[in-house]
Amino acid sequence: MFTPQGPTLRELAVQALSSVEDGYDLLAPKFDRTPFRTPGPLLDAVVRTTAPLGPFRTGLDICCGTGAGVEVLRRLCAERATGVDFSAGMLATARANLRDSPGPAGRSGSPAVDWVRADARALPFRAAFDLAVSFGAFGHFLPAERPGLFAQAYTALRPGGRFVFPVPAPPRIGSAAYWAMWGFDGAMRLRNLLRHPPFVMYYRTFRLPDVLDDLAAAGFTTGLLPLADLGARPDGSPRCVLAVATRS
Numbered sequence: 001m002f003t004p005q006g007p008t009l010r011e012l013a014v015q016a017l018s019s020v021e022d023g024y025d026l027l028a029p030k031f032d033r034t035p036f037r038t039p040g041p042l043l044d045a046v047v048r049t050t051a052p053l054g055p056f057r058t059g060l061d062i063c064c065g066t067g068a069g070v071e072v073l074r075r076l077c078a079e080r081a082t083g084v085d086f087s088a089g090m091l092a093t094a095r096a097n098l099r100d101s102p103g104p105a106g107r108s109g110s111p112a113v114d115w116v117r118a119d120a121r122a123l124p125f126r127a128a129f130d131l132a133v134s135f136g137a138f139g140h141f142l143p144a145e146r147p148g149l150f151a152q153a154y155t156a157l158r159p160g161g162r163f164v165f166p167v168p169a170p171p172r173i174g175s176a177a178y179w180a181m182w183g184f185d186g187a188m189r190l191r192n193l194l195r196h197p198p199f200v201m202y203y204r205t206f207r208l209p210d211v212l213d214d215l216a217a218a219g220f221t222t223g224l225l226p227l228a229d230l231g232a233r234p235d236g237s238p239r240c241v242l243a244v245a246t247r248s
Contacts (some may be wrong), residue, residue, distance in 0.1 A: 007034065019197040020140055024065075025089030031066050032097070038068045038135040042166060042240070045229040046133070047075050049242050050164050056130040058111075060084065060156055062120050063137030067094035072133055074102040083112040084123065091115050104235040121148055125156040130154060130235055132163040138206050146211070150218040154247055163220065167208055169233060174228075211243065220245035 007015070007030045015023040018123060024031075025046030050072075057080070059073035063160050071145035073081035098113055118124055120137070132153050141149055153163045171177035181203045192198040215222045222245050233239055 016191065016199055018199065020199055020201070023199055023229075024087040028066065028093045029085065031093065037066070038134070040053070041230065042227070043068060043072050043135075045227040045240070046164070046242060047072055048229060049225050050076060050133075051160075053162055053164075053244065056162075058068055058082070058129045059131040059133065060125065060129040060133040062123075062153060063140070064094060064115075064130055065090045065135075066135070067097050069133045069135045070094065070098070070113060071101065071104075072135075073131065074113070077111050078081075080112045080114065082116060082129070084116045084118050084120065085240065086117060086119045088117060091117055091139055094145070121145060121152060123152045123156050127155070127158045129157050130161050132161065134163075134165045138165075138211075139201050139203055142200060142202075143205050143210065146214045147217055150215050150220070150245075153197055153245075154218045154220060157247040161247045163215075163247070165243055166171030166197055166207075166227060166240050167211070167224075167243050168240045169237060185229060208241075215243070215245045218245075219248065221248050 007027060011026065011030070015027045018026065027034075054076060056077045059077040061067075061073055061079050061081070061083045062068035063083045064070055065087075067083055070081050070083040083091070083094055085094075095115055104110060116124065121141075135151075138146070138149075150163075157163060171181060185204045186200050188199065188201055192200075212222050222243065225242045225244055227240040227242055228238065230238070230240045
């Protein structure tokens with residue numbers, strides 16, 4: 001499936017019928033060979049847009065998966081990058097990826113890296129980081145869980161710290177991507193009605209106005225920056241923005 005080295009259709013089906021944690025434990029060894037991994041151009045755009053907001057000494061990747069966001073932090077933070085995830089399988093793959101990875105280009109030294117197994121809804125950090133990031137994980141949280149998740153990010157940051165994450169523009173109504181999103185969410189809702197434990201992964205629950213309201217309710221001052229490297233839509237609006245939430 002996807003590539004010869006990627007997961008088979010059967011492996012994806014087994015994952016989808018598992019819990020979120022067990023599913024990602026199963027998928028972890030082949031996750032980076034699927035389209036679900038955050039693409040390099042998006043990571044590069046986030047680095048270039050976030051760097052002027054620094055400097056940053058320490059960074060946290062919330063729901064780090066196999067470590068793509070930690071590589072972003074290694075390029076932005078001077079002292080330490082920490083990845084947190086509740087899947088032991090994803091953390092094991094992230095550690096292996098780090099062992100095989102060179103240091104950030106253009107840097108004489110790399111920050112230290114820590115891996116922590118924890119639920120993002122109960123982070124074991126207090127005022128420990130200057131920067132927090134997250135990539136592709138918010139669909140695993142129901143809208144009712146989002147205020148608590150953002151409150152955890154707020155608590156993990158030092159005063160003045162930034163919580164940043166990319167938000168793609170929604171697909172045009174009636175487009176193939178629009179119907180694919182509806183179809184995926186519909187299939188997941190049906191799956192969760194018929195089988196337990198649920199596998200929470202929804203694309204249509206992360207509406208930017210609601211997200212900004214939840215960030216503000218958690219205490220953040222919010223703003224948006226265009227990820228200009230990723231281009232613009234036909235109407236001139238950016239294809240993707242960077243949400244920037246600052247702990248005041």
